[in-house]
Amino acid sequence: MSQTVDRALSILPLLAQGPADLGQVAERLGVHKSTALRLLRTLHEHGLVYRQEDQRYRLGARLFALAQEAVENLDVREIAHSHLVALNDRCGHTVHLAVYEEQEVLYIDKVESRYPVRMYSRIGKPVAITVAAVAKLLLADLTEPERRVIAEKLDYPMYTSRSTPNPAAFLKELAVVREQGWATDLGGHEESINCIGAPIRGADGRVVAAMSVSAPNVVVTAEELLTLLPLVRRTAETISREYSGTTQPKKV
Amino acid sequence: MSQTVDRALSILPLLAQGPADLGQVAERLGVHKSTALRLLRTLHEHGLVYRQEDQRYRLGARLFALAQEAVENLDVREIAHSHLVALNDRCGHTVHLAVYEEQEVLYIDKVESRYPVRMYSRIGKPVAITVAAVAKLLLADLTEPERRVIAEKLDYPMYTSRSTPNPAAFLKELAVVREQGWATDLGGHEESINCIGAPIRGADGRVVAAMSVSAPNVVVTAEELLTLLPLVRRTAETISREYSGTTQPKKV
DNA sequence: AATGGGTGTTGCATATGTTGCAACGAACTT
DNA sequence: AAGTTCGTTGCAACATATGCAACACCCATT
Structure with missing residues (x-):
């Protein structure tokens, strides 16, 4: 303009x-x-x-400095942080928090794994949107037409043989995620890394952020990681409740 | 304009x-x-x-995304990274890399401590310039008039009783650092955290970046941390050599 | 030494793009 | 239903950004 x-x-x-x-x-x-x-x-x-x-x-x-200040002012991040740390204390794996904004999904917080083998990621880095668990969670919450439009626009790089190959597969996956209320990425981004994630919702039920736990095969198998699902979902729900609480008296 | x-x-x-x-x-x-x-x-x-x-x-x-791309394009960072990781492997503590730019010192890379007790810092966050070991190293390399001007302009917050209190003390500390070729921060920022740092130099001998190792008292005492000094200095020198090598054929 | 191409930089006149205004519309209060 | 408050639009007047041409500078070449 x-x-x-x-x-x-x-x-x-x-x-x-x-x-x-x-x-x-x-x-x-x-x-x-x-x-x-x-x-x-x-x-x-x-x-x-x-x-x-x-x-x-x-x-x-x-x-x-600007990016720094910006991220520190995000309400969700502030509320979620201590819970993410607590989750990391219990399971030891890398914990991520991500939001969706203007066609992009990006990490806004991260607690590093306690294990020596770590996955590479960085706050502010755009997420592999077609495969990451947090991306699926955030996109699954959009309306059906929105999802279709975005799914068509995206590229589908085959990071591994298990990456989401095309819009149809992606939309199907989003439907599954939407239905079950949690998401996984089993070797879709890096062959040896698995993630499980759960959505964080605002007072109106809409997904405002998503969190995930990631671990490489060499530390725990996909099956073992999945046993953490209840814990992850509970954590996400706790954060959701707290976030809804603070934002309920909607300021104008 | x-x-x-x-x-x-x-x-x-x-x-x-x-x-x-x-x-x-x-x-x-x-x-x-x-x-x-x-x-x-x-x-x-x-x-x-x-x-x-x-x-x-x-x-x-x-x-x-911009800040992200920017930091990834810094030559020093790219060259230094693997060495910082190796250093962290050997000692387990938090390792930082910082540069000076336009009156500010800021972290451009970080390898997290393997110990559960970690110090808070984040890439992109401006450093406590009057006390941090990396800040002293970077400022100590400026010309004498530059140092004086900056020392006068700065604020001197007393984070702890051992923080640098005023310009005179700061200039004196810079002189020491300049002379000995390494720097410390012994509880000057956080009472219980000590750091030791060393400079990374370009082909012309000027300091282009600084690195440091930080650890809380509860993990190692200041004395124990100081035993790592030779290792830290060697790492900084290795990085300096590699950096000088790549930048020697000065591109125009 | 002197010349030439390659930079980055400045002052200036033109006209282009930006500005503030006033009026409209929408959402929310009373 | 009238009255706020807030975001938005079209327009005319003006200020401001623009491209030009000339200059200054550094380096390589002759």
Whole structure:
């Protein structure tokens, strides 16, 4: 809606791919060098862009700080955190919390496994949306037309032989998840890693977040992991209740 | 330099403090509501701002993704990571990697402690600059006038009785660190937590990053932690060598 | 040494894009 | 049903961002 701001913001994803000099930025933006310079300067003043010694620009430090503050202000995260830690204490595995936002699912909290073999993931990292247990839970709660539209739009990378292969399979899986109220990812993302997850609901019953427990085969088999399901579901329900409680007196 | 972009970007730190509605944003920005609306819309299109159900705006998901991509593109981090993990394997404690940028020191990587008692920190979080071992290392490498200017500008919160109290003490500490080539934080941030750190240098000898090992008193005493110093310094030197190697053929 | 291409940078006139206004609509209170 | 409050839209006036051309600078080449 605002051309100038639009151009300035387009620089960010561009720099996310790697550092670039003024000429490159101007070219890829389709504007004159002097224009690009002024936009970059403004971004720089706000700390979103950093100028390294070789004069090239890259993303700046304030971005981290902003993302940091943002995540700490999420209500669900705050409420859920202690419960996630408690769950980790009991089972020892990696625990994740994720939300859905604008076509993306992303982790907003994580408690690391106590076992030496850990799975790779990071807060803020977009989730493998077609296979992750938390993604299935969050998408399963959308309306049927929404689910169809998104399922069609997605890519279906075959991380492993057990990855969700296409929209039809994904929609079917979402229906199952919706029905049973929990989800799994059995080697669909990484051959040797299994997850089980459960939804966290707001006062109106809608899914506001999803949590999961992940563990590699070498630590526990899929069957053993599934025995934790009741515990995971109870934890999710506890968080749901607490979250509903605090948000019931809906502030305006 | 660009008024429109400047205004738009000023919205981000504003929303970092918590969600706000259109009126609040317009007021705190000092512009008309319609103007604020258009800026917010542009930010929204780029995913930097999210509109929650109650119509209020808060920071959006893409911020995380951007910060994520940015951190993964840092050369030092990539080179250092495996060494940090190896160090953690050997000693079990929390390992941090930090850089200095525009008056701030921030963590860009972290390997969690294997012990149940962990210290709180998060990648992207600005470091307690007056006490942290990594901060001392990074600042100690600046020129003398730079150090003086920064030391004067900083706040000196007394986290504990052993926190650095004022600019003079800080400058003195930096001189020591600069001389000896390593740094400590013995209960200066959290009474019960000690850290030891070492610098990572580029080909020209300048400090490009700093790493540290942190452990709470309940796990190891400060003396025991100090026995790890040679190991930490060796690791930092290994990383320095590898980093210098890759950046020697200075790209233009 | 001097020249040439490659950067990033500045001042300026033009016109493009942004602004505030006022009026509308929707949702919620009284 | 009238009265708030909030978000939204179209429009005309103005301020602001734009591209240009010229400059400054650094490095490599001759």
